Amino acid sequence: MLTVNELALESDTPAHVVRYYLRIGLIQPAAQQENGYRLFTSNDATRLRFIRMAKHLGFTLNEIKQITQHAELGESPCDDVRKIIQHRIHENRVKIEEMMKLQERMEQALEQWNLMPDGIPDGNSVCHLIESVEGSEGHCHTET
């Protein structure tokens, strides 16, 4: 039987992360000591390693929870796994594009500001640098 710390070492996971996973019910202790300390088997270490793999692949903890619950019932989670990854690939592509647009906006702004002096704010203006950025009035919506 392993303590939280030992399980953390065994599964190459920070101990506070193990405790967090316990808290949200992603893993459960196999037993409990009289003083409240939680105990685990090497099986739990295997599961934790699985969780880290899945996270590394972009699965959320909730999705991982679903997957392990399916697996626990003997149902194959593979179909869901494929669907989730496909969805995540699309999602991630959109996010990356958004961040690249932001990157461009920031770089353009910084370059533009190189030619501008600092200013003292007055009633009309908070920071003339930010207010000078082009296109800050034209856009309108943000997708989820």
Added chain:
Amino acid sequence: MLTVNELALESDTPAHVVRYYLRIGLIQPAAQQENGYRLFTSNDATRLRFIRMAKHLGFTLNEIKQITQHAELGESPCDDVRKIIQHRIHENRVKIEEMMKLQERMEQALEQWNLMPDGIPDGNSVCHLIESVEGSEGHCHTET
């Protein structure tokens, strides 16, 4: 004097976002009705539009708070603004790179899985697809 809803319309900001900004003290009501309703001036609409501009440029709400507080005291926030953007540009570049690596991992996995059938989980394995992914054991750390 404007109500929350009118301020939201005036500044092109969703009303629930205005309420959130009020909650965290990013904006303050100019006055208050007897029934607790908060009231604003057109100056507040200007400030809200500034906030939206800054957000669009990648500033966090906390940073915007600092900036407006500086401006309120008559100090120029421009120097901080330049520093923050520089920092954010670097940060964002790192994040984008991480997300592109994740994208590659996900795409490689999905392709690899095309050749694999679904599997029924047993005691040793939760999902053989995820467990089959290469390199899921080799890495070790994540930066903040």
Added chain:
DNA sequence: CTTGACCTGTGTGTAACGCACAGGTTGTAG
């Protein structure tokens, strides 16, 4: 006066931890 539509402030939930705290445990020295 009532009905209905709309608006109000506020409590809570989200993702995935990070940090802090009070108390428990273990090892070593005296």
Added chain:
DNA sequence: CTACAACCTGTGCGTTACACACAGGTCAAG
């Protein structure tokens, strides 16, 4: 056997930027 320090334990709260729900208030129409 005791004193003390180092470490470990569970848990509460804070983080970001909202989204949603809810009970109650306001306003115009009829």
